[in-house]
Amino acid sequence: MKVNFNVLQWSPPRILVSGFALIIFLGAFMLTMPFASATGERLPFIDALFTATSATCVTGLVVVDTGTYFSLWGQIILIVLIQLGGLGFMTMATLVALMLRKKITLRERLILQEAMNQSSMEGIVKLIRRVIIYSLTIEFIGAILLASRFMADMPLGKAVYFGIFHSISSFNNAGFDIFGDYRSLTLYVSDPVVNITAILLVVLGGLGFVVMSDLLEFRKNRKLSLHSKVVLTMTGALIGVGTLVIFIFEFSNHLTLGSLDWGGKFLSSLFQGVMPRTAGYNSLDLTVLRQATQFFIILLMFIGASPGSTGGGIKTTTFAVLIGSVISMIRGREDIVLFRYRLGKDRIFKALTITLIAMALVVSVTMLLSMIENQPFIKLLFEATSAFGTVGLSLGVTPELSNAGKIIIALTMFAGRLGLLTLAYALGPRADKDLYRHPEGKITIG
Template sequence: MTRVWQKLFTTHPARTVVMAFAMVILAGAAVLSLPVSSQDGRATDLVTSLFTSTSAVCVTGLVVVDTGTYWSGFGEGVILALIQVGGFGIMAMASLLALLVSGKLRLRMQLTAQAETKSLGIGDVRRVLLGVAGTTVAVELAIGTALALRFRFGYGESTVDSVYLGFFHAVSAFNNAGFGLHPDSLTRYATDPWVTLPIAAAVILGGLGFPVLLELLRHRRRMRTTGRRGWTLHTKLTLVTTAALLVSGTLFTALLEWGNAATLGPFTWGDKLLESFFYSAMSRTAGFNALDIGAMEASTLLMTCTLMFIGGGSAGTAGGIKVTTFAVLAAAMLAEVRGEPNSTVMSRRLAPHALRQALTVALLGVGLVISATLALLTVIRAPFEDVLFEAVSAFGTVGLSTGITAEFPDSGRLILIMLMFVGRLGPITLVSALALRERTRRYQLPEERPVIG
């Protein structure tokens, strides 16, 4: 039996990731089901507990019960711990999987790191994990302190409540979880840049991915001595695509919702731009909202679905197909339109296997969202755009909702649980599996050109 379990957990890195996160989710659901986790002292049904645990570990933010009013202090602490474990585990394991694929780590090191033990014994693996932990603590401490000060002196909260609110939202934001302690999420702080901007900063930093953050820190020190940047193509793609999506999301949100009396209409032009930027940042990866999403225009919901599907950076806390996947596909399309034989980005030629992997991840994501939307439409009577929005939000582990999450029956909630789980771990494990299975063919088949278009 022991050998069976060892084989199950160590035969493939992707399997290790899936099994580890599944066990954490089940453990979290079991604890949240206990009477001590709810405010009324009653046991929570299994589906609700499983949904909440999955949403926390997969750092999504979709909820079927209000976090601040349903769960007790103990339950909120469990959710916060699941968010932290999910965010740290995802960043650490995804980063180490990337190192394994690039050939810089042996399989034994990778499997040891995936087990998330603290006795790694390997210098490079230890540095990666300590770097993830150090970055996480530093960002969460800085954002949590800023928010706590604002809640204390700007809103008159007690010192204890200010610290709790500040650090809960900081952890939730950096891990891109989107869990809030208010029934209206952050709507009450919609026009307060001292709350929205720090949270947006934490979300963006967490969504860049740890490899990018580590490289930025490393090259900042290098620039002090040499004055040269020397970023890798991955970092450049992530930064440029992230900035482009943030700007385009802000502009489209402002344009589409500027006159909507139920969303941006009542605000001043400055507050409208602030809210548009905040919504653009949240729709990429996090689940906080400061606007009534259910009152938004259908065009805005479609734009948001696009941003949620793309997601954030690789090997980070964000979901979606990832910005680098989107950038690689865009480069391939541009090369085809120009009639060029190779896809190039920033004076670099993209490897053919990278294009195939990007196309595979994107098409599988589309197929999964369409299939899940079709299944959800059979179990709930709701507008199509709302159901599609919910499915994309779950797959992209974003957590935004038009307000219908709690209306789904247990069957619908189980579908959303599957979407959150696959959406968080699917792209990481799929790309790793594809890369590890890559092999060279010693012969070439005859070439044929089917009719396209």
């Protein structure tokens, strides 16, 4: 296979993979500098690489405590990486180009189409403009709401900084926090302002920018696309089911919901039902959850957010297609119909491919970690799924990983953020179109 070193001739998936990798290595180099740590010590490169990968891939898994280990400059580096990773480096590059009044070329539009997971280039630059405006506006409002609450607990300047940091981290579904001691948002387990603000930021970031654009134009168009209908339906269903299951499973657990009043029980269940959708914050101590609850969270993390969003996982639309396939097969129907639209065979094949590759990746990573790490299986499966879904929730395993384990988890986060098919297209040879078709055969299934 001939290797093409001409960057100008690289495919859009290869450019995306290379761009993210470059940002990660630059971020890792910056985090190893003495000014990035609170003590002035250099962070080991493996730990810096892991942290930069987690930030750029908007995951939130950490090997050192973000709030106490890093200096102000180190935390600023992390928040820049989170913003670049959440919106995508091509989105940020387009912003610079638009500010400089530079024309967006056809090749750049193709890369943007791949980065935003769109089926066509039509209106892609207009979408990017909206993405930037929506993101900055939502993050600004979130920062004001959080800062107004934090002012009751800390000085004004610190409250504003904490508001900005956690608003960006929440909207980009990163899950990084700077409260220290790996506490995440457990200090505000029953606080409605912090919980509801974080939930709204996470949900808006996880819906996808196409859906947000559809919602904002609904008053004018009076209609939603099929994609938006599926995303909104699945998002609502998953949040509702997640909240109910966690509420039931943990209701009598005195280490989690059992010690809270009814309002605190509901708010914590809602919060913890939303966060596995690739956000990474927790208001409950995950290590003392019942194993049934931990496994259920693994399932939510595997599904993840929606296409074109800041989140990972197999995506809500993929899960919807799988459910539609099952229903159609049980009813004896040939087509999968969602909201009176028939799905094409290519959509079904893509959903099945993504799911099987994702399952293979999570299983393989868990097996590898089981071989090299002395940890319970459920914790390793939880960590592997969290990395693939770019969630960031942890049962406390990540800081104790060996260097080999850190590299495995970092690669898993990288694959989860970019998307398995994008990574496969980037690393694999260019496929040639088949010149013929084989005769149809039949095998027995089930």
